[in-house]
Amino acid sequence: MKQSFWCGLGSLLLLAGPLHAQTLAGAWQGVETDAGDPRYYPAVLRLQGKDTNLFGVLYQEVGSQPNVTVTFQIEGARGSKELLLKHVRKLNETGGSFSSYWCAGTIAFIYDAALEKLTGRATYRPVGDCDHGTFTFYRVKLKSAATVKAGALSTLRVSGRDVRWFADAELKKPVAEGNSYATRLAKTTTFFLTQGFYPSAEKIVTPVTITVTGKVPAAPPRPAPTSPRPAPVAVDTAAVAPPVAAAPPATPAPVVLPTVLFKQGTAELLPEANPALDRLAADLLAAPTLRLRIAGHTDRLGEPGKNQVLSEQRADAVRAYLVKAGVPAARLETVGYGDTRPLHPSPDVRNRRVEVEKLP
DSSP states (O other): OOSSSSSSSEEEEEEOOOOOOOOOOEEEOOOETTTTEEEEEEEEEEEETTTTTTEEEEEEEEETEEEEEEEEEEEEEEEESEEEEEEEEEEEEEEEOOOOOOOEEEEEEETTTTEEEEEEEEEEOTTTTOEEEEEEEEEEBBOOOOOETTEEEEEEBOOOSEEESSSTSSSOOOESSSEEEEESSSSSEEEEEEEOOOSSSSSSEEEEEEEEEOOOOOOOOOOOOSSSSOOOOOOTTTTSOOOOOOOOOOOOOEETTTOOOTTSSSOOOOOOGGHHHHHHHHHHSTTTHHHHEEOOOOOSSSSSHHHHHHHHHHHHHHHHHHHHOOOOOGGGGEEEOTTOOSSSSSSOGGOEEEEEOOOO
């Protein structure tokens, strides 16, 4: 927080229980706020080294005034239940004035491994109006498998808030938005991800590499003609009108199952879903070559990462219902889109839905 001339030793205290299974090294993007104060301070925390010997920098700027910034050098060591980082010295400050100052003190953080989130309560030394502040940080980290099969439909999932996916480090080739990206990869690929959660002049670009194994399955060969082609017949082109080119077949759009809905925050089907799913199962059993993709969706309530997992669970619940009704599991493919594709302004129960589309 921009409040204090005092730049001596402050500390960041992370109270997260034993951290032996997780490392907090990496780039964290977030914000500091203060209850009752409309000002906010975008922040970036960069940590390197092992958790027993961490070092790095803490950057902050004044919201809507990116020219007013401060950067501290920090270092610390982790004990059995806590990690103590200290401000060693101020590395840089821009846009300050004689009357401006940055607060310093201690911050007690809690680490959420599922969301890759740090939340903390700052207690500052009583200099000027320094008292308390609240920090929230997220980092981008791959949450799905790092290795996929060539040509297979794979849903890549990451942590973070308001995530953008790019195919190049210069961020000129966007490919997706959100915490998940369903794609088919032919070779090992690196994506470059950013967060829109309180972005600052200190930009973070996180590379995520997906290793691809095997080869893309070859397309089946076209069948050979069963009989020789007849010799061409001379036609009076002046007497025959040119044929009208047929329009390419339209790709069927996904079909919303309007009564296949779920309880809020769960993958439990509501009772009114049964008749529609029974009819769908009957249609599938009557057409043994028909294959479907089942897509799960959520409303924009709660954390995007949890919504992504929930959407996949909802698609799986519909698939399980159809399999129990006798439909072969191999004919059903599932995917989840989280809260990235709402049909109605949130909150709305109709966004907690499932769509199906015919597969080639």
